[in-house]
Amino acid sequence: MPRLNVVEPSEAQGKTKEIFADLEKSKGKVFNIFKGMGNSPAALKAYLAMAGALGEGELAPEDREAVYLGVSQSNGCNYCVAAHTVIAKKAGMTDDQIKAIRKLDPLSEKHQALLNFVKRVMETKGFVNDADVAAVRSAGYTDGQIAESIAFIALATYSNYFNHVFDTPLDFPQAPEL
Numbered sequence: 001m002p003r004l005n006v007v008e009p010s011e012a013q014g015k016t017k018e019i020f021a022d023l024e025k026s027k028g029k030v031f032n033i034f035k036g037m038g039n040s041p042a043a044l045k046a047y048l049a050m051a052g053a054l055g056e057g058e059l060a061p062e063d064r065e066a067v068y069l070g071v072s073q074s075n076g077c078n079y080c081v082a083a084h085t086v087i088a089k090k091a092g093m094t095d096d097q098i099k100a101i102r103k104l105d106p107l108s109e110k111h112q113a114l115l116n117f118v119k120r121v122m123e124t125k126g127f128v129n130d131a132d133v134a135a136v137r138s139a140g141y142t143d144g145q146i147a148e149s150i151a152f153i154a155l156a157t158y159s160n161y162f163n164h165v166f167d168t169p170l171d172f173p174q175a176p177e178l
Helices: 014-027 032-037 041-055 061-074 078-090 095-102 109-124 130-138 143-166
Strands: none
Touching: 014 032, 014 041, 032 041, 032 078, 032 143, 041 143, 061 078, 061 095, 061 109, 061 143, 078 095, 078 143, 109 130, 109 143, 130 143
């Protein structure tokens, strides 16, 4: 059961109502995470703005989902793992690829380098060493893509922690067990 007020689209007011109307147009519905974030139009707008900006970045959709799934699995966020499993499939990833990424042991060497970097950023709270950066670069990631991967760590962590506090009910199929 959610710990914060659930803002239903039919009851939303002001800026939240406007944002929900946009979400219904663009996504077809207002997902449960947004019904919780809707308690603060600023918090909801911040999440959506960052997600929107990163969606226009250099990282390929599979790379974005690899980061989001790796972070969300590491943080124990069942909601984000479920949601991003669906999104990763839409980006063309297979069930085996998704499971491997969730274990931080992806099937491709390129994704392995990216997730090794993501793991190091999380473990060191960003205090990675030169070898960590060199390894992700040598896998073919640009400095722009490296910057975006760090931003995706922040975005995923924000949504993960929000879901932990809110106790967001799933509105996606439960992700398969590992």
